[in-house]
Amino acid sequence: xxxxxxxxxxxxxxxxxxxxxxxxxxxxxxxxxxxxxxxxxxxxxxxxxxxxxxxxxxxxxxxxxxxxxxxxxxxxxxxxxxxxxxxxxxxxxxxxxxxxxxxxxxxxxxxxxxxxxxxxx
Amino acid sequence: xxxxxxxxxxxxxxxxxxxxxxxxxxxxxxxxxxxxxxxxxxxxxxxxxxxxxxxxxxxxxxxxxxxxxxxxxxxxxxxxxxxxxxxxxxxxxxxxxxxxxxxxxxxxxxxxxxxxxxxxxxxxxxxxxxxxxxxxxxxxxxxxxxxxxxxxxxxxxxxxxxxxxxxxxxxxxxxxxxxxxx
Numbered sequence: 001x002x003x004x005x006x007x008x009x010x011x012x013x014x015x016x017x018x019x020x021x022x023x024x025x026x027x028x029x030x031x032x033x034x035x036x037x038x039x040x041x042x043x044x045x046x047x048x049x050x051x052x053x054x055x056x057x058x059x060x061x062x063x064x065x066x067x068x069x070x071x072x073x074x075x076x077x078x079x080x081x082x083x084x085x086x087x088x089x090x091x092x093x094x095x096x097x098x099x100x101x102x103x104x105x106x107x108x109x110x111x112x113x114x115x116x117x118x119x120x121x
Numbered sequence: 122x123x124x125x126x127x128x129x130x131x132x133x134x135x136x137x138x139x140x141x142x143x144x145x146x147x148x149x150x151x152x153x154x155x156x157x158x159x160x161x162x163x164x165x166x167x168x169x170x171x172x173x174x175x176x177x178x179x180x181x182x183x184x185x186x187x188x189x190x191x192x193x194x195x196x197x198x199x200x201x202x203x204x205x206x207x208x209x210x211x212x213x214x215x216x217x218x219x220x221x222x223x224x225x226x227x228x229x230x231x232x233x234x235x236x237x238x239x240x241x242x243x244x245x246x247x248x249x250x251x252x253x254x255x256x257x258x259x260x261x262x263x264x265x266x267x268x269x270x271x272x273x274x275x276x277x278x279x280x281x282x283x284x285x286x287x288x289x290x291x292x293x294x295x296x297x298x299x300x301x302x303x
Contacts, residue, residue, distance in 0.1 A: 008234040014246045015266045019155035023168060028146045035179050039139045
């Protein structure tokens with residue numbers, strides 16, 4: 001049995017004619033430029049959101065630790081700072097801490113560099 | 122390319138291979154333009170709305186779940202974008218009494234819409250098409266021009282399949298009334 005779609009050939013023909021106009025030849029290129037801009041925006045939004053979450057999580061952890069230390073362990077930061085004293089032996093320990101800090105920073109930098117390298121390859 | 126392959130393309134785009142989106146632009150920009158031009162009837166507006174539709178599709182790409190074909194999903198975005206634009210313009214549509222539309226017999230509709238090429242009939246049909254609502258023009262464009270099935274149309278227009286059939290039937294008869302009135 002013929003459906004209306006098969007029967008209405010005149011209507012099909014007129015509709016085909018009325019939509020025969022086409023988009024400019026460089027439409028895809030123009031659109032791809034817009035899509036790339038949109039993708040960059042999307043990525044920036046995602047990065048900003050991640051940073052916000054990270055900051056919020058860090059602030060919450062610091063806040064929670066401070067609250068716990070002050071409430072349950074009666075920790076007084078001013079009192080503790082006053083008790084810090086520097087003796088000639090503490091100089092070598094500080095040097096060691098400084099060395100560990102530099103090592104961590106170096107490893108973080110290496111990790112970042114290798115990740116970038118992997119992304120580009 | 123099948124729906125399965127298109128889903129793979131979409132996954133790759135979401136993973137960062139943005140350039141693959143050009144495949145969808147090449148494949149669907151013309152059909153989307155054909156649909157939108159029938160709704161807004163202005164070349165410049167239609168081109169802009171095609172751009173808006175693709176940008177929206179790109180933004181929402183992660184929400185495409187594959188429960189319908191990608192083209193149906195894209196047509197739905199394009200249809201909504203174009204219809205929103207026409208609502209902002211608030212164009213007056215041509216009103217015909219429902220009884221007059223119902224009085225057209227199926228045979229008469231078949232005869233008018235299936236007749237062989239006749240210059241006068243073609244001109245009348247072109248004019249009648251302009252007088253249809255944007256909704257009705259979109260429906261028949263997708264049905265006749267883009268060969269969309271009733272179920273796909275139901276997804277695009279958010280209607281039931283039987284509602285789509287009724288609308289198509291009514292639009293055919295409305296076209297006959299508009300042709301006869303000229």
